[in-house]
Amino acid sequence: MPTMTDTHAAVADEQAVLEIDRFNLWYGAAQALYDVSLNIPRGKVTALIGPSGCGKSTLLRSVNRLNDLIESANIKGSMRLNGDEIYDPRIDVIELRKRMGMVFQKSNPFPMSIFENVVYSLRIDGERNRKVLAEVCERSLRAAALWDEVKDRLKESGLSLSGGQQQRLCIARAIAAEPEVLLMDEPCSALDPLATGKIEELIEALKGDYSVLIVTHNMQQASRTSDYTAFMYLGRLIEYGPTSDIFTNPHLKETEDYITGRFG
Numbered sequence: 001m002p003t004m005t006d007t008h009a010a011v012a013d014e015q016a017v018l019e020i021d022r023f024n025l026w027y028g029a030a031q032a033l034y035d036v037s038l039n040i041p042r043g044k045v046t047a048l049i050g051p052s053g054c055g056k057s058t059l060l061r062s063v064n065r066l067n068d069l070i071e072s073a074n075i076k077g078s079m080r081l082n083g084d085e086i087y088d089p090r091i092d093v094i095e096l097r098k099r100m101g102m103v104f105q106k107s108n109p110f111p112m113s114i115f116e117n118v119v120y121s122l123r124i125d126g127e128r129n130r131k132v133l134a135e136v137c138e139r140s141l142r143a144a145a146l147w148d149e150v151k152d153r154l155k156e157s158g159l160s161l162s163g164g165q166q167q168r169l170c171i172a173r174a175i176a177a178e179p180e181v182l183l184m185d186e187p188c189s190a191l192d193p194l195a196t197g198k199i200e201e202l203i204e205a206l207k208g209d210y211s212v213l214i215v216t217h218n219m220q221q222a223s224r225t226s227d228y229t230a231f232m233y234l235g236r237l238i239e240y241g242p243t244s245d246i247f248t249n250p251h252l253k254e255t256e257d258y259i260t261g262r263f264g
């Protein structure tokens with residue numbers, strides 16, 4: 001197994017929103033990430049793929065420091081969000097997390113109305129202007145491709161929506177906060193194919209306006225929705241490049257074996 005990442009030259013043409021530099025993570029004595037270096041481009045969708053247990057979720061959760069909540073976790077290395085060191089001991093983690101959106105495997109609407117779910121981050125920041133709240137709500141629901149389905153029921157509970165709608169509501173809530181990067185951890189794994197298709201279309205539509213880093217088990221999903229793909233194996237980043245190249249013309253045999261289903 002190669003210990004150096006094969007990063008395709010095209011990645012260097014992109015402007016990075018997130019720079020991950022020789023990042024290592026241990027759970028107690030067990031190392032889960034080894035010297036991972038990758039730049040996540042601005043305004044693009046980047047997919048993290050790889051077999052179960054290779055460290056995809058660990059890497060994603062490290063970006064917004066969710067791994068701080070795990071006592072046994074220790075890190076070495078650097079991550080920068082628009083130039084700011086994420087692991088700077090002086091950084092305010094709450095403020096840092098506000099700069100990122102996070103969408104989990106299982107949708108997690110708050111037990112409140114659809115409207116209040118979407119404008120939640122603005123409420124936290126003390127926004128009271130109804131016109132502003134209504135505008136942000138509509139814009140975010142439109143961006144999350146949910147507006148037409150819910151515009152007449154904004155006062156109903158977010159929990160009254162279908163699973164797929166709930167996941168789009170969570171994306172709308174994340175978008176409303178204008179995140180610098182949107183992190184998605186297998187956002188379709190609990191959804192049926194129809195709802196999955198809608199989320200995939202939505203992710204495609206977010207390109208350009210948003211920088212998305214998405215963990216997925218599903219290679220078709222990675223190839224359909226992402227501009228760049230990073231292949232991880234056993235805690236290492238093996239190959240990283242434009243999605244079309246990774247899927248049709250990978251440089252490494254390990255990547256080819258994985259994407260053609262020979263293991264994983």
Ligand SMILES: Nc1ncnc2c1ncn2[C@@H]1O[C@H](COP(=O)(O)OP(=O)(O)OP(=O)(O)O)[C@@H](O)[C@H]1O
Pocket residue numbers: 027032050051052053054055056057058059070072217
């Ligand atoms: N909280 C934890 N404590 C100890 N070990 C952990 C913890 N979370 C993950 N691990 C271990 O770290 C390694 C990477 O796990 P991780 O969940 O990041 O992989 P993954 O690629 O996201 O897997 P999957 O696709 O199955 O979700 C695995 O060996 C896992 O058992």
